[in-house]
Amino acid sequence: MAYVLILFYILGMAHDSTQHPDLLADTLPLGLVPKARGAQSNASGRFERLARETFIDGWDAELEQTIARTTTVDERPRKIITRNDSPDIPFDRSINPYRGCEHGCSYCFARPTHAYLGLSAGLDFETRLTRKKGAAEVLARELSAASYKVAPIAIGTNTDPYQPIEARDRVMRGLLEVLSAYNHPLTITTKGTLIERDIDLLKPMAAKGLVQVGLSVTTLGSRLSRQLEPRAPVPARRLKTMRLLTDAGIPVRVMIAPIIPALTDHELEAIMGAAASHGARAAGYIMLRLPLEVAPLFEDWLATHVPDRAQRVMNRVRELHGGKVYDSHWGKRMRGEGEWAELMAQRFDIALNRTGLMTKLPALKQDLFAVPPKAGDQLSLF
Template identity: 75%
Template sequence: MLSMTYDSTLPLGPALPLGMKPKARGSASNAVSRFERLARETYIDGWDSPFEDFSPNTTTVDERPRKVITRNSSPDLPFDRSVNPYRGCEHGCSYCFARPTHAYLGLSAGLDFETHLTRKKGAADVLARELSARSYSAQPIAIGTNTDPYQPIEKRDRVMRDILQVLSDHNHPVSITTKGTLIERDIDLLRPMAQKGLAHVGISVTTLGSGLSRQLEPRAPAPARRLKTIRMLSDAGIPVRAMVAPVIPALTDHELEAIVAACAQNGAKSATYIMLRLPLEVAPLFQDWLHSHVPDRAARVMKRVRELNGGKDYNSDFATRMKGKGEWADLMAQRFALALSRNNLTTDLPRLRCDMFRVPAKAGDQLSLF
């Protein structure tokens, strides 16, 4: 069940009015959802400019889900089920491939995605019910595959914390992907799970440059802070995968080896990389970002992106969407393999255990004799 009411002062249209500069946000557009028939546009006639250098607030509404485990059969994904505690993400990464999912809520993939969030209230109770079903068979649950479970609102709402507690109670394997340092709060749960072979974490690092990171990922922790998180998790015995994602051609690709080395030095046990993906609304949003922040490189970046995708902004083919294809894609794969070898890393973490899964006893349950 999803009940939402939004009261927003943000204008809807192809782009925000001239002079309207949202502070600490990844998108300067609030284009309408691709499913909407009508578009609205705000026009500033010069008499009043209330939106100049404005800072839109983040609003959250509750979603009461009937189920929280989402299944997939994508052949290029290493998991068949996932849980997402939130819709939308306040980190505001300009390149985020999940932005188009906000269209299903009738909202924009631009500023709405960063400022109009939904939290899955009671998700932990729903998850416990799903795990308790007689037909349920345990396989690793991936969290953070769409939006970040440790984005800023998690500090207040604790939806992810409650979900993780349920997984811990059930001895259920979990793989978490995040760039949020708030995961350090949950080391007390993750450490014993990792000791049982039930948990590992992927930390994404796009660039080591704090200035570029602030522009690309305006509300995400700085790169140096993420490296510290890798160290803290590793020191706690939690296996960490460094995720060089996304690799942005002609902008961050030259950092590939340095990012892998820095993550390895801070305790990462494995590493992977993913090329920039620009599905649906993300392509024009990211191109707007390029022209605003790196206009001298915008054409070069997009030229390389199209080379990787057969002349298109994005190719959804399962075989190539994560890495691209062509000579440049092959070169990146070779560079990455060498970086792994130099830093004694692999692409895989130890396989998570599924044989320890159990439904915890409830009051009134018959006790087992074994």
């Protein structure tokens, strides 16, 4: 009898996906694809040797809810500032408060980074998140090092610092408090309206020339936005945030990112015009990027939501990258190449002249940076 009970317990645990989230698998039955998520599957990371498949066997009546549920784990980083030397990126250091992003953008080029955690670039990327606990204290330690040389820090380059879990976890808020205390220059990229919460910190920093914000807008259509970016604020709400930031004196740049060929490219001028009317001072754009696992995930999205345009979109993507789905070479990966890429660049330049937007915001100040004195420190007489 004892053996039977033990066997029953083991079988029951094996089907408990709440306690065993690793059982969520590469392919999902159609009825289990969760709503309000960008990915349609959960393929194993490229470093994993085994593939998994989820099937309905009647053991877990709440399997769909389990798959869709967001879970977070803590990481205690030894360093928080990441360095890069990419010649086509205008910064050499960045911070990402979280790994993974609940916004669930179907096109997100950062999805493949979840493979380094042994997780999927699909649903795992938007449901199994990591928060960097103690990030503010680590940042203060790095900025206080005698060897530290100041330069603007970019936040939000890989995942959004104002994704929904920030409302509870406040990792970004802690980082801002440190950067404000040190008078450190920074740029923020987001599509999250939660940034409004931090205007009390950003406004005085902007008055000192220490901060700029890039707000990402992919489309002005709320329906398409909900399909592309299921848990991000709708475009009209982002434009309202743009106005609130600019009214507070915070410089804003609209990022038309990504431009999706044959799907959103026709909105370029309309987005720039809407941004200008809501106070944006500059604009930039990035073409759709489909590195590694992102390509099949996005093709699945196309087949699900816009099957009539799927082939046309992918044909144009290949045209931009010399017949390939993606070209990672510097200078090509952001804009593509060829006649269509040149046409988009020309349209962008014309729209700049029409709207009065710039391509760059004024340089941030760096000479105000200083390590704040600690209790008991000898203060300077000057």
